[in-house]
Amino acid sequence: QKEVEQNSGPLSVPEGAIASLNCTYSDRGSQSFFWYRQYSGKSPELIMFIYSNGDKEDGRFTAQLNKASQYVSLLIRDSQPSDSATYLCAVTNAGNMLTFGGGTRLMVKP
Amino acid sequence: NAGVTQTPKFQVLKTGQSMTLQCAQDMNHNSMYWYRQDPGMGLRLIYYSASEGTTDKGEVPNGYNVSRLNKREFSLRLESAAPSQTSVYFCASSEALSQGRTYTFGSGTRLTVV
Numbered sequence: 509q510k511e512v513e514q515n516s517g518p519l520s521v522p523e524g525a526i527a528s529l530n531c532t533y534s535d536r537g538s539q540s541f542f543w544y545r546q547y548s549g550k551s552p553e554l555i556m557f558i559y560s561n562g563d564k565e566d567g568r569f570t571a572q573l574n575k576a577s578q579y580v581s582l583l584i585r586d587s588q589p590s591d592s593a594t595y596l597c598a599v600t601n602a603g604n605m606l607t608f609g610g611g612t613r614l615m616v617k618p
Numbered sequence: 619n620a621g622v623t624q625t626p627k628f629q630v631l632k633t634g635q636s637m638t639l640q641c642a643q644d645m646n647h648n649s650m651y652w653y654r655q656d657p658g659m660g661l662r663l664i665y666y667s668a669s670e671g672t673t674d675k676g677e678v679p680n681g682y683n684v685s686r687l688n689k690r691e692f693s694l695r696l697e698s699a700a701p702s703q704t705s706v707y708f709c710a711s712s713e714a715l716s717q718g719r720t721y722t723f724g725s726g727t728r729l730t731v732v
Contacts, residue, residue, distance in 0.1 A: 514660075550725075551708060551724065551726050552723055604712070604714055604715050605649075606661075606720070608653075608660040608661040609660050610659055611660050
């Protein structure tokens with residue numbers, strides 16, 4: 509079982525809708541959780557991080573963490589075509605490194 | 619500009635050839651990492667270096683070697699390239715990953731082995 513799991517997609521949503529991206533992880537010792545956006549041919553860029561249970565909002569983005577269920581999600585409100593990209597979930601545990609999920613490809617249709 | 623610099627950006631190798639991917643950071647970070655990215659696989663850790671003078675294997679180290687030349691530079695060597703090593707390679711650096719501190723990525727090296 510992969511340590512960090514994501515649905516590969518593509519997830520297709522209409523412009524203006526809410527996109528919901530999900531991630532599960534297997535290591536209960538995971539401490540911090542990150543969402544990266546990656547455009548085709550580019551390096552990942554950090555969107556959000558969260559380390560406490562609950563919600564964290566930043567503009568159109570909300571990260572949600574449920575450590576009991578080992579689940580982290582990213583909501584994108586008012587989705588725009590420019591949000592079309594692959595979204596990578598990553599977690600840290602002991603060892604000061606990130607373990608990445610396989611990524612979910614998001615397509616926002618005008 | 620501060621950041622992580624990777625060279626080359628693109629490379630085509632023949633099976634059996636060797637090459638070294640270079641990575642340098644100017645942020646005084648202790649930790650450096652090499653990942654490979656294949657379609658649908660996310661980023662998988664090849665090797666990492668927690669500090670100058672130390673290196674450790676990651677998830678997919680076979681066929682690779684690394685050198686942490688100094689605090690700034692961390693190179694990845696393919697001694698005998700194989701088609702299975704066709705991938706996009708990312709170098710990253712960081713300080714301790716806590717309170718939201720995270721990686722700074724290089725721009726990547728797209729490697730094709732024919």
